[in-house]
Amino acid sequence: MKKLTYGMALVVLLGLYATPAIATSTLDFVLTATASPGTVKYVAGVNPLQGINIPVGSLTGIVTPLNNGTTVNIFGGKLNFTTGNFTGFTPGVSWNFSSGGTFVITGCADIDGDGLPCDGSDVSGTLATGSFIGTPQVFVIGSTARIVGAVGADTKNPLLAAFFGVPSGPFSFSLTYPFTTISSALPPSGFTSTHGGTGDVSQSIPEPATLALVGAGLLGLGSLARRKLFGGRKPSETT
Numbered sequence: 001m002k003k004l005t006y007g008m009a010l011v012v013l014l015g016l017y018a019t020p021a022i023a024t025s026t027l028d029f030v031l032t033a034t035a036s037p038g039t040v041k042y043v044a045g046v047n048p049l050q051g052i053n054i055p056v057g058s059l060t061g062i063v064t065p066l067n068n069g070t071t072v073n074i075f076g077g078k079l080n081f082t083t084g085n086f087t088g089f090t091p092g093v094s095w096n097f098s099s100g101g102t103f104v105i106t107g108c109a110d111i112d113g114d115g116l117p118c119d120g121s122d123v124s125g126t127l128a129t130g131s132f133i134g135t136p137q138v139f140v141i142g143s144t145a146r147i148v149g150a151v152g153a154d155t156k157n158p159l160l161a162a163f164f165g166v167p168s169g170p171f172s173f174s175l176t177y178p179f180t181t182i183s184s185a186l187p188p189s190g191f192t193s194t195h196g197g198t199g200d201v202s203q204s205i206p207e208p209a210t211l212a213l214v215g216a217g218l219l220g221l222g223s224l225a226r227r228k229l230f231g232g233r234k235p236s237e238t239t
Contacts, residue, residue, distance in 0.1 A: 024204050025064045025166045027156070029105060029128075031079060031177055031199035032057035038078070040147070040179050042095065042138075044190030046085050049097050049136060049147075054079040054177065054196060056105055059127075059160075066165030074127070075118055077107030079201065081175070083136045083150070095138040103130045103152055103173070105201070111163045123159045128203065130154025130173065143180055145193070150175035154203065166205060173203040 031054055038054035056077030061067050084098030105128040108118035118124050134151035155169030177199030181191045 025164070026062040026202060026204045027064070027164060027166070027171070028060045028062055029056050029074075029077075029079075029201040029203070030058045030060075031055065031196070031201065033197050037179075037194060037196035039192060039194050040145075040177070040181075040196065041192045042086065042190050047190075048085055048101055049083045049095070049138065051079055051081040051147075051177070054199070056107055056201075059109060061164040064164040064166055067163060070164075072113075072163075073110045073115070075108040075110060077105065077127075080104050080106075081132075081150075083132055087135070093140065095140075097136045097138075099132045099135055099152075101132050103132065103154055103175075104128070109157075109160055109163075111160070123157055123163070125157065127157050127160055128154050128171075128173075128201075130169075130171075136175075140181070145179055145181050147175060147177045147179075147199075156203075169205070171203040171205045173201055176200050 034055045034057075036053075036055070039050075039052040040054075041050045041052065042048075056074050056079050058071050058073050058077075060071045061069065081103045082101040084100035087096045087098050089095050104126060106126055108122050108124040109127060110116075110118075110122050112119075112121040114121075130153050132150060132152040134149050136150035137148055139146050139148055151172065151174045153170045154173050156166075156171065158168045161168040178197040179193045180195035180197075181193045
């Protein structure tokens with residue numbers, strides 16, 4: 001009987017995971033290569049990776065309830081982050097860092113599209129804030145490095161979220177950012193790079209339909225477990 005219960009549970013769970021993740025809204029921040037690209041820094045030893053004033057140029061809503069496909073320019077946009085501490089490395093391949101730390105995007109989102117400096121119709125200040133859940137890595141190929149695996153959870157400025165018709169959070173984010181460093185800077189030695197490229201901060205949140213499906217699956221499992229426990233009778237019939 002237990003095998004049957006576990007089998008049914010597995011079928012339900014597999015069904016949930018097999019459902020296409022099509023009901024997902026994404027807010028995509030673009031990190032831009034500019035004359036002042038900001039700084040990526042690791043000071044050596046058991047210390048975190050830092051991103052300082054990395055330019056954020058725009059934000060696009062993808063599969064959002066409101067303003068889907070709209071790209072919003074961001075004036076004075078900056079990404080600042082600090083990961084968890086350095087945890088180890090693969091010589092000549094990657095630096096590895098732990099979860100935790102902080103993640104903040106600031107600036108002025110030009111949601112009215114007038115192209116003018118920030119005004120009362122725009123959204124300014126902190127646009128997104130959170131921390132890392134995954135374990136960020138810096139992969140190195142010659143003098144080129146790229147931040148990957150930097151995933152976490154964050155919340156949005158409520159006014160910015162309302163513009164795209166999504167909750168303010170929690171979102172799950174993924175950070176990818178290329179930069180140039182010197183090939184001789186291998187851990188545990190540190191490095192400082194002020195030569196960044198075009199990167200991306202993709203932030204997604206499941207919509208209610210997806211969450212409802214998961215909830216229905218869990219309720220189904222609970223009902224199945226109760227029927228097996230009480231032999232098909234209601235709990236009140238066992239007393």
